[in-house]
Amino acid sequence: MQDLNARLCDAVDAAFDRQVDFLSELTAHPSTRGNEQSAQEFMARQLTARGYALDRWQIDVAEIEHLPGFSPVLGPYEDAVNVVGTHHAHTGKGRSLILNGHIDVVPEGPLDMWDTPPFEPRVEDGWLYGRGGGDMKAGLASNLFALDALTACGLAPAGNVFFQSVVEEECTGNGALACLARGYKADAALIPEPFSEKLVTAQLGVLWFQVHLKGLPTHVAYAGTGSNAIEAAIPLIGALREMEHRWNAAERRTDDFAHMDHALNLNVGKIQGGDWASSVPAWCVFDVRMGLFPGQSIDDAKAEIETVILDAARQNAFLRNSLPEIVYHGFHAEGYALSQDSSARAVSAIDALDRAHCAVGGDALERTAITATTDARFFGLYADTPALVYGPRAEAIHGFNERVELESMRRVTKATAMFIADWCGVETR
Amino acid sequence: MQDLNARLCDAVDAAFDRQVDFLSELTAHPSTRGNEQSAQEFMARQLTARGYALDRWQIDVAEIEHLPGFSPVLGPYEDAVNVVGTHHAHTGKGRSLILNGHIDVVPEGPLDMWDTPPFEPRVEDGWLYGRGGGDMKAGLASNLFALDALTACGLAPAGNVFFQSVVEEECTGNGALACLARGYKADAALIPEPFSEKLVTAQLGVLWFQVHLKGLPTHVAYAGTGSNAIEAAIPLIGALREMEHRWNAAERRTDDFAHMDHALNLNVGKIQGGDWASSVPAWCVFDVRMGLFPGQSIDDAKAEIETVILDAARQNAFLRNSLPEIVYHGFHAEGYALSQDSSARAVSAIDALDRAHCAVGGDALERTAITATTDARFFGLYADTPALVYGPRAEAIHGFNERVELESMRRVTKATAMFIADWCGVETR
Numbered sequence: 001m002q003d004l005n006a007r008l009c010d011a012v013d014a015a016f017d018r019q020v021d022f023l024s025e026l027t028a029h030p031s032t033r034g035n036e037q038s039a040q041e042f043m044a045r046q047l048t049a050r051g052y053a054l055d056r057w058q059i060d061v062a063e064i065e066h067l068p069g070f071s072p073v074l075g076p077y078e079d080a081v082n083v084v085g086t087h088h089a090h091t092g093k094g095r096s097l098i099l100n101g102h103i104d105v106v107p108e109g110p111l112d113m114w115d116t117p118p119f120e121p122r123v124e125d126g127w128l129y130g131r132g133g134g135d136m137k138a139g140l141a142s143n144l145f146a147l148d149a150l151t152a153c154g155l156a157p158a159g160n161v162f163f164q165s166v167v168e169e170e171c172t173g174n175g176a177l178a179c180l181a182r183g184y185k186a187d188a189a190l191i192p193e194p195f196s197e198k199l200v201t202a203q204l205g206v207l208w209f210q211v212h213l214k215g216l217p218t219h220v221a222y223a224g225t226g227s228n229a230i231e232a233a234i235p236l237i238g239a240l241r242e243m244e245h246r247w248n249a250a251e252r253r254t255d256d257f258a259h260m261d262h263a264l265n266l267n268v269g270k271i272q273g274g275d276w277a278s279s280v281p282a283w284c285v286f287d288v289r290m291g292l293f294p295g296q297s298i299d300d301a302k303a304e305i306e307t308v309i310l311d312a313a314r315q316n317a318f319l320r321n322s323l324p325e326i327v328y329h330g331f332h333a334e335g336y337a338l339s340q341d342s343s344a345r346a347v348s349a350i351d352a353l354d355r356a357h358c359a360v361g362g363d364a365l366e367r368t369a370i371t372a373t374t375d376a377r378f379f380g381l382y383a384d385t386p387a388l389v390y391g392p393r394a395e396a397i398h399g400f401n402e403r404v405e406l407e408s409m410r411r412v413t414k415a416t417a418m419f420i421a422d423w424c425g426v427e428t429r
Numbered sequence: 430m431q432d433l434n435a436r437l438c439d440a441v442d443a444a445f446d447r448q449v450d451f452l453s454e455l456t457a458h459p460s461t462r463g464n465e466q467s468a469q470e471f472m473a474r475q476l477t478a479r480g481y482a483l484d485r486w487q488i489d490v491a492e493i494e495h496l497p498g499f500s501p502v503l504g505p506y507e508d509a510v511n512v513v514g515t516h517h518a519h520t521g522k523g524r525s526l527i528l529n530g531h532i533d534v535v536p537e538g539p540l541d542m543w544d545t546p547p548f549e550p551r552v553e554d555g556w557l558y559g560r561g562g563g564d565m566k567a568g569l570a571s572n573l574f575a576l577d578a579l580t581a582c583g584l585a586p587a588g589n590v591f592f593q594s595v596v597e598e599e600c601t602g603n604g605a606l607a608c609l610a611r612g613y614k615a616d617a618a619l620i621p622e623p624f625s626e627k628l629v630t631a632q633l634g635v636l637w638f639q640v641h642l643k644g645l646p647t648h649v650a651y652a653g654t655g656s657n658a659i660e661a662a663i664p665l666i667g668a669l670r671e672m673e674h675r676w677n678a679a680e681r682r683t684d685d686f687a688h689m690d691h692a693l694n695l696n697v698g699k700i701q702g703g704d705w706a707s708s709v710p711a712w713c714v715f716d717v718r719m720g721l722f723p724g725q726s727i728d729d730a731k732a733e734i735e736t737v738i739l740d741a742a743r744q745n746a747f748l749r750n751s752l753p754e755i756v757y758h759g760f761h762a763e764g765y766a767l768s769q770d771s772s773a774r775a776v777s778a779i780d781a782l783d784r785a786h787c788a789v790g791g792d793a794l795e796r797t798a799i800t801a802t803t804d805a806r807f808f809g810l811y812a813d814t815p816a817l818v819y820g821p822r823a824e825a826i827h828g829f830n831e832r833v834e835l836e837s838m839r840r841v842t843k844a845t846a847m848f849i850a851d852w853c854g855v856e857t858r
Contacts, residue, residue, distance in 0.1 A: 107704040109711045113643070135648075170707065208706045214542070219564070219801060219827035220696040220718055230700050230715070234663055267649040268659050269710055270703040275536040277637045277698040277718040277759060278599065278801075279827040282538045286659070287706040289649055330706060372648060372707075398648035398708040 004153070004426070005359050008417040011149035016410055020123065022046070023141040023409070027121040027130040031103050034075060036167045039103050040083045043165040046144065050151070052085030052163060059168070059178045067181060069382050071172035071208075071332040080167045082175055084184065087147070087161040094158030094425035096186035098385070099147070099416075100176065100375060101140035102169030105132030106398050113400045127395075127403040134394025134404035139192030140165060142392065142409055146416035150426065158425035162186060169375050171208070171330045176375035180383055188349040188423060189379040192391030192412055194404060195370060197361070199353060200389035202256030202337035202369040203376060204263060205292030207301055208330030211236060211309060213273075213284045214322050220278045227318035229284040230273040236324065239312035240266055240288065243304065247290075254293045256337050256369040263371050264291035291371060294335030302328070336377035338386060339367075346386035349423065353388050356418035360411045365390075390415075433582070433855070434788050437846040440578035445839055449552065451475070452570040452838070456550040456559040460532050463504060465596045468532050469512050472594040475573065479580070481514030481592060488596070488607045496610060498811050500601035500637075500761040509596045511604055513613065516576070516590040523587030523854030525615035527814070528576070528845075529605065529804060530569035531598030534561030535827050542829045556824075556832040563823025563833035568621030569594060571821065571838055575845035579855065587854035591615060598804050600637070600759045605804035609812055617778040617852060618808040621820030621841055623833060624799060626790070628782060629818035631685030631766035631798035632805060633692060634721030636730055637759030640665060640738060642702075642713045643751050649707045656747035658713040659702040665753065668741035669695055669717065672733065676719075683722045685766050685798040692800050693720035720800060723764030731757070765806035767815060768796075775815035778852065782817050785847035789840045794819075819844075 012019075029039035040056070048054050059080040064070050083103075108118035108131045116122055121130035128138070143163060150156060162184050166175030193200070213236075215229030244266040250258075257263040267289040274281025292301050306326055313319035338346065350365075357365040376387035392408040441448075458468035469485070477483050488509040493499050512532075537547035537560045545551055550559030557567070572592060579585060591613050595604030622629070642665075644658030673695040679687075686692040696718045703710030721730050735755055742748035767775065779794075786794040805816035821837040 106708055109704060109708075113711060170705075206707070216828075220694050220698070220720075228697060230697050231666065234666070237660065237663070265649050267707065267709055268657060268703075269649070269706040269708055271659050271710075271713070272701050274697075274699040274716070275538060276599075276827070277716040278635070278696065279535055279538075279698055280696055281698055281700075282542060282829065284700070287703070289706040291649075398705070400711065 004421055005418050007153045008149045008421065009414045011152035012145065012410060012414045012417060015145055015148055015152065019141055019145040019413065020128065020406060023128060023133065023138055024121045026137045026140065027128065027133045028119055030119040031105050031132065032107055033104055033171060034079050036103050037079055037081065040081050040165060043083050043103065047083065047085030047163060052087055055084040055086065057082055059174060064174060064177050064181050067177060069173065069177050069378055071174060071330060072328045073174065074171050074330050080175065082167060082178055083165040084179065085163040087157060089156065089158050089160050089427060091158050091427045095188065095423055096159040096161065097157065097420060097424055098162045098164060098184060098186040098189040098379065099143040100164040100166065100189055100191045101136050101143055102175065102375065103165045104167050104170050105135065106170050109400065115401050123406065126406050128406055129401055129403045131402055134194040134402050135397035136193050136391065138194065138394065138404040138409045139391045142192045142413040142416055146413050146420060149417040150421060151429065154429055155426040156429050157420055158427040161420065161424065166375065173333055173375050173378060176378045180378055185383060186385060187345055189385050189387040190416065190419065191374055191376055191387060191389045192416065193374050193389050194391045194394035194397060195368060195389060196393040197357065197390065197408060197412060198366040198368040199350065200370050201339040201367045202294060203335060203373050204371055205294065205296060205298065205335035206331040206333040206373040207290050207292060207298060208287065208328065209305060210285055210287050210327040210329055212325040212327060215280060215282050216318065220280055229281045232316065232319055233284050233286055235316060236309055236312050237268055239308050243308045252293065254295060256339055257293060265371060266290045292335055294337045296335060298332050298334060331373065333373040334377060334381060336380045338380060341380065341386050343386065349386045349388055352422045353390060353419050356415040356422060359418055360415045433850055434847050436582045437578045437850065438843045440581035441574065441839060441843045441846060444574055444577055444581065448570055448574045448842065449557065449835060452557060452562065452567055453550045455566045455569065456557065456562045457548055459548040460534050460561065461536055462533055462600060463508050465532050466508055466510065469510050469594060472512050472532065476512065476514030476592060481516055484513040484515065486511055488603060493603060493606050493610050496606060498602065498606050498807055500603060500759060501757045502603065503600050503759050509604065511596060511607055512594040513608065514592040516586060518585065518587050518589050518856060520587050520856045524617065524852055525588040525590065526586065526849060526853055527591045527593060527613060527615040527618040527808065528572040529593040529595065529618055529620045530565055530572055531604065531804065532594050533596050533599050534564065535599050538829065544830050552835065555835050557835055558830055558832045560831055563623040563831050564826035565622050565820065567623065567823065567833040567838045568820045571621045571842040571845055575842050575849060578846040579850060580858065583858055584855040585858050586849055587856040590849065590853065595804065602762055602804050602807060605807045609807055614812060615814060616774055618814055618816040619845065619848065620803055620805055620816060620818045621845065622803050622818050623820045623823035623826060624797060624818060625822040626786070626819065626837060626841060627795040627797040628779065629799050630768040630796045631723060632764060632802050633800055634723065634725060634727065634764035635760040635762040635802040636719050636721060636727060637716065637757065638734060639714055639716050639756040639758055641754040641756060644709060644711050649709055658710045661745065661748055662713050662715055664745060665738055665741050666697055668737050672737045681722065683724060685768055686722060694800060695719045721764055723766045725764060727761050727763060760802065762802040763806060763810060765809045767809060770809065770815050772815065778815045778817060781851045782819060782848050785844040785851060788847055789844045
């Protein structure tokens with residue numbers, strides 16, 4: 001095994017320049033929501049060239065909307081295409097594995113806040129810069145080149161491996177859910193999200209909602225008789241901040257998050273209202289993201305959010321007669337804690353990853369609870385599959401000058417190759 | 430004169446169905462900013478068909494930007510075209526007159542808040558509904574059909590009359606300013622803005638500014654380390670509201686506005702920020718309109734606004750290191766009070782309008798001070814020309830289901846015809 005690990009590491013090193021080129025090319029595809037096609041086409045070509053059996057399909061809402069974990073859809077799914085490449089083991093003696101990563105990236109924001117264009121990746125001082133480079137195209141690269149390392153050693157996993165490149169992770173998770181619905185199951189899943197080579201043992205739930213406000217528009221000369229829909233949002237945001245404070249109270253925290261004073265972040269992420277400086281604005285819409293602890297019910301959370309917003313609105317002379325509308329249009333994501341999975345498979349998978357991680361860097365695998373969600377919840381909550389989130393170090397994800405550390409990607413790729421060999425076993429090609 | 434007035438009234442009545450059709454057709458042109466061309470083309474055809482000498486030109490910023498009253502431009506002027514039709518009097522014995530109106534309308538807002546589509550005008554119970562019907566296409570119709578009434582009586586004004594259909598009234602006034610720069614001058618100007626058949630004796634100044642905020646974006650999981658550009662706007666809006674309160678104090682009011690507790694309205698008319706619910710928003714821009722009293726200096730107002738915003742920003746831990754940017758992109762409009770014009774021409778013009786108004790409705794002409802601006806300021810402040818703002822009754826201007834009362838337009842058209850005959854004198858055609 002030690003000899004195999006050394007050979008896998010050498011193989012990763014030998015291919016690393018190509019891996020960086022691959023990451024750079026993948027990051028150049030601006031795969032924001034609705035624009036994932038060229039990146040998925042690139043992934044499909046890469047998988048096909050390596051001999052994996054390719055499955056590519058458009059998400060069909062009708063096939064997933066009745067499933068637990070489904071989230072209300074943000075826009076049309078005509079361009080929402082998942083890509084899966086399958087390695088069918090000859091012997092089938094080993095355990096199976098899902099290697100999952102998402103191809104979608106969040107919007108890049110104003111270009112003038114980037115040092116260099118977000119979709120023209122560059123490497124500097126050991127970091128690759130670009131939107132999505134860290135979150136999580138380096139993870140997709142790691143999954144693919146880890147498998148390549150086995151190939152380079154004349155080996156293949158002795159269990160089936162499903163390489164998934166999914167859409168919709170950043171807003172609903174419906175891409176990963178569609179993989180489940182299509183029948184992809186395995187003994188474990190690995191998702192190299194960029195959490196600094198730590199194993200994620202718990203993640204929060206996430207709920208998205210939109211608040212629609214209507215004002216009573218008029219010429220500003222008569223502003224006293226109109227009502228400003230933009231300013232009407234201010235007390236509602238205040239009430240939501242108070243709710244955020246209550247939800248973070250010590251007695252509501254689960255074990256994994258007990259040490260965090262403020263795990264649940266409420267974020268007013270987007271606002272749009274009015275169309276003319278001299279017209280009292282007639283409408284305003286703002287988008288909110290709120291975190292939930294594992295075990296917290298989505299339905300209860302929604303009910304409380306609605307109560308908070310409507311109670312605040314009723315205290316406002318204008319809003320009382322024009323109550324806000326609350327629309328759900330994205331994440332209905334429950335929290336998930338791998339730490340609560342005491343199954344033999346989970347223990348065994350974590351052990352295997354721990355060994356691989358130690359073999360690369362020497363230190364024991366650190367555990368972390370994260371204040372975001374990942375697609376891990378689908379495997380863990382709805383398919384009884386331990387889902388290990390473990391990926392490279394990145395910075396400024398969702399921000400400007402997002403970057404991923406290339407040496408960290410190299411280490412994760414090596415650990416992943418060893419983990420695959422350990423978990424699935426190997427067979428000769 | 431009484432006989433002439435009666436004949437003019439009959440002529441207005443005789444043509445009134447056509448006038449309503451004209452107003453309806455004009456209102457159907459969706460002449461929001463940048464989209465005024467088809468409406469101006471329609472106006473040009475109407476003026477040419479009546480034999481007026483047509484002048485149509487694109488506003489050239491270089492020709493007006495050095496002039497007093499110029500406002501910073503909102504967008505490109507490629508499509509900003511003024512139309513003027515001139516009646517050259519044969520005898521030239523009478524006084525000259527500018528009949529001014531603006532063709533631009535404010536945005537219609539969300540269609541679902543209109544009972545019927547904003548650019549498909551309809552007549553119901555004596556009102557014409559549609560965006561711009563009141564503000565101020567009924568005024569343009571009144572100007573044109575008042576002249577038609579003289580024509581129908583076999584007469585023409587004995588002084589030159591300049592019929593102006595200008596762009597840019599709703600954001601800068603640069604359309605009216607371009608008419609001045611092109612040399613259009615007269616002994617008086619009439620602008621039938623929709624103020625319920627009252628004579629406007631004072632109007633406020635208006636200043637537009639945009640506040641640009643930058644946040645420190647990050648994944649919401651790390652919201653504590655980022656800073657939300659949307660919520661950063663809230664204390665600044667609060668500080669601006671306090672400034673609005675101070676500016677409205679009794680001791681700062683001018684005579685025309687002494688009786689108004691709240692003449693100066695601050696309006697946050699537009700906001701836009703962020704692009705993703707799960708990203709801490711990196712930027713936010715909001716648009717503000719603020720009123721000024723006549724005589725209040727634009728430069729002083731800007732300086733105070735900047736101080737208020739920056740002082741509030743400095744009290745905020747994040748904004749202190751990322752100060753807001755204030756951009757001026759529209760109205761730099763000074764206030765104007767016809768009531769302060771004691772010239773013989775002003776007195777004479779007001780008397781003439783008073784007589785015409787009485788001849789139509791019997792009551793004396795009411796005076797009003799308005800809490801908005803109009804293009805009257807250009808004539809009054811920068812061309813020494815008394816500018817009478819007097820037009821029909823309209824409701825919900827800048828709002829939904831904007832409407833203008835047709836009988837009011839009829840009365841204003843009659844009064845305008847009589848005013849023209851009185852002010853300019855008449856000659857046979």
